[in-house]
Amino acid sequence: MRKFDVAVVGSGPSGASAAFHLAKAGLKTVILEKETLPRYKVCGGGFVYRGRKNMPFDISEVVDIEFNKIDIYMGKKLHFVTERKEPIVSLVMRDIFDNLIVKKGQELGVELIEGCKVTKIEKKDDVVELETTQGLVSAKYVIAADGVYSQVAKMAGWEKDTRNLIPALEYEIEVNDADFERLSKEIRFDIDAIPAGYGWCFPKEKHLSIGVGAILKEDRKIKEYCADYIKFLGIEEIISIEKHGYQIPVTPRLDGFVKNNVFLIGDAAGFADPLTAEGISNAIYSGKLVAEAIAEAGDDSEKAAKTYTDIIESTIMPELLTSMKLAKLFYSSKLIRKTLMKNYGQRFSEAMTDIFMGEKLYPKDVMGKIKEKLKEKMVF
Numbered sequence: 001m002r003k004f005d006v007a008v009v010g011s012g013p014s015g016a017s018a019a020f021h022l023a024k025a026g027l028k029t030v031i032l033e034k035e036t037l038p039r040y041k042v043c044g045g046g047f048v049y050r051g052r053k054n055m056p057f058d059i060s061e062v063v064d065i066e067f068n069k070i071d072i073y074m075g076k077k078l079h080f081v082t083e084r085k086e087p088i089v090s091l092v093m094r095d096i097f098d099n100l101i102v103k104k105g106q107e108l109g110v111e112l113i114e115g116c117k118v119t120k121i122e123k124k125d126d127v128v129e130l131e132t133t134q135g136l137v138s139a140k141y142v143i144a145a146d147g148v149y150s151q152v153a154k155m156a157g158w159e160k161d162t163r164n165l166i167p168a169l170e171y172e173i174e175v176n177d178a179d180f181e182r183l184s185k186e187i188r189f190d191i192d193a194i195p196a197g198y199g200w201c202f203p204k205e206k207h208l209s210i211g212v213g214a215i216l217k218e219d220r221k222i223k224e225y226c227a228d229y230i231k232f233l234g235i236e237e238i239i240s241i242e243k244h245g246y247q248i249p250v251t252p253r254l255d256g257f258v259k260n261n262v263f264l265i266g267d268a269a270g271f272a273d274p275l276t277a278e279g280i281s282n283a284i285y286s287g288k289l290v291a292e293a294i295a296e297a298g299d300d301s302e303k304a305a306k307t308y309t310d311i312i313e314s315t316i317m318p319e320l321l322t323s324m325k326l327a328k329l330f331y332s333s334k335l336i337r338k339t340l341m342k343n344y345g346q347r348f349s350e351a352m353t354d355i356f357m358g359e360k361l362y363p364k365d366v367m368g369k370i371k372e373k374l375k376e377k378m379v380f
């Protein structure tokens, strides 16, 4: 049996970030990853500046294109543009982006075991034993960074899933030169490209990443909406298309993030933003927070659990809870969305951009104000 201080299950941005910071703090750390790296991950790959500016190393070598400007549309008539000095969104391909974080951790001593699926975990006295497709591993702490379908969370005792998972499609599309030239100039979000959700068109180095997400609830017509959105963008010729679908947890778990020395981070914990479904930045941030909590607590597992829980409750959770309320208000009624965007579209876009930049947090008292403004402006 191979023994470590910490076993991190999953090498996505959350797990790779946790492993990096654990190794930096001198802990013997292993990443157990079921795939072989670099592995594909269904994702638009839009990394917002609040995440990028806190990276402990430069990531420019894996950025396809960066945008200092974003374009938010609602139908054909409403269009809002925001601009900042720094890149608001950096577009990455997740296989090489995630792999870079893993490599930076390996330079600090992280061990990576690939093709290694964790199939069972069991707490034995003071350690957790993990059965994997590559044999037994034991560690004082386990970090579940195994994504939205986290089996580790289930195995560790989170039997009922309290997160809200939403479906999202992401198509990698190669278009003709004229369409690429036209659509690669901007990073665009189209509110209402799908009922109660949005569509996006992100230009990568040689293709477009186009997708839709139904933010509030499952929508069986999501494939039709995505096809309609591609038409709406005026794409004339599709040279090649790769279709992917996956889920995003847009609400956090309500029954804690630590059980029996197992810590949840990233999508396994449900840390994607409820309003935008943007998950990479909180995945990376939660990886850093869990590493710091464990490093500070040493062998005291109760202290590690309390420190991690407290820091999540005071940093990520208040943001997610406000964003959840806003998402409910924004996506539950087309009339509300339209009224808000028609009257305050630019302000809304600027406020969201400030959040993407990490310059502002979600305003806690905003719900009452929005409701008042809506009463003034809405015509029933």
Ligand SMILES: Cc1cc2nc3c(=O)[nH]c(=O)nc-3n(C[C@H](O)[C@H](O)[C@H](O)COP(=O)(O)OP(=O)(O)OC[C@H]3O[C@@H](n4cnc5c(N)ncnc54)[C@H](O)[C@@H]3O)c2cc1C
Pocket (backbone or CB within 6 Å): 009, 010, 011, 012, 013, 014, 015, 032, 033, 034, 035, 039, 041, 042, 043, 044, 045, 046, 047, 048, 116, 117, 118, 119, 145, 146, 147, 148, 151, 152, 168, 169, 170, 211, 245, 246, 247, 248, 265, 266, 267, 268, 272, 277, 278, 279, 280, 281, 283
């Ligand atoms: C269509 C779509 C578009 C998106 N677009 C964006 C975007 O543009 N910007 C953004 O910020 N967010 C986006 N997201 C969300 C983002 O992809 C996630 O929030 C993010 O990947 C979460 O990272 P993670 O490290 O928690 O999990 P993941 O990235 O899912 O990594 C989990 C890892 O665990 C491994 N694993 C799973 N089970 C096991 C096991 N039993 N044993 C060993 N290894 C295991 C997996 O192979 C995987 O490598 C999008 C999501 C979807 C579905």
